[in-house]
Amino acid sequence: MLRLEGVVIDNGGFRLGADLAIETGHKVAIIGPSGAGKSTLIGGLAGFHPVAAGRMTWKGTDLTGTAPGARPLAMLFQDGNLFPHLTVAQNVGLGLNPNLRLDGGQWARVDTALAHVGLQGMGTRKPAALSGGQQSRAALARVLIQGRPVLLLDEPFAALGPALKAEMLDLVDQLVAETGATLLMVSHDPQDARRIADQVILVAEGMAHPPQETARLLDNPPPALRAYLG
Structure with missing residues (x-):
């Protein structure tokens, strides 16, 4: 289990709070308004942004002060970095x-x-x-x-056309199923979440909220998400 207990992630003065847990093997989409802190959340998990309060653990092991390369996470960035x-x-x-x-x-x-x-x-x-x-x-x-047992995706397929993006999401879904990895995927498109994720973390108003079942959240969105979805 990946657990964030009273965590505050500091991204250059912008602070994001999180108090949540993600069960091992789940596929979780991270959605919310632009600038709400979606990339800050996974950047903090990866160790690229400092934790100002609280702690992060993976299967009971404290990751809070661990160097990025020593964490049980692998991250795919927006541009792929080839x-x-x-x-x-x-x-x-x-x-x-x-x-x-x-x-x-x-x-x-x-x-x-x-x-x-x-x-x-x-x-x-x-x-x-x-x-x-x-x-x-x-x-x-x-x-x-x-x-690594945890895979972080920061909108790596956003620049692809709809058909190619769907193809890549299906490939990720297949590979994650084969490896048993836990997936956290930032997306601005709720259809991405419906396609691949069994749970969704809503990031809004300075908080990353605990994961909820995908269809339940998207079919009955809270006000902050409803305003974003339009």
Whole structure:
């Protein structure tokens, strides 16, 4: 279980409160008005923003002061962060070792990860030679190869067209089901939540609220969410 107990995340003076728990293996969408703090929440979970109060735990282990790389979480950012001078395989290999000193078994794991996301045989290409959807798959492979039990997505598919975004969400859904990872996904589109998430965290008015069942929340939204959805 991922638990936030009286947590206050400080993002450059903007503060977001959270007192909630997420059961292991759930797929949770994080939605709310623009600027409400959705990215602040997962940035705080990942260790990129300091916790001014409270504590975060994963299966009882305190994460509050833990360095980002030592946390049981992997994060996929909005732009994917692929390095243009590296091959696709090298970009994915960064998920295993930042200096890319990988042995044969590790490179085999990279090939397996690429095949898993539908990029078999594309490891020698540079990111510029891939389509937008293929770049998203490569970025996803780099996150998945880390084998962390919690996966954080900060709207990584927002720039894709509707069909490609739906394809990527379905791929994430499939891969998370296979690995048993816990998923937290920031989205501005409630249809993304309906497509993939069994629960939703509403971020509004300075608070990240405890997760609720997706259909129940979206079918009967509270005033802050209703104003956002229109």
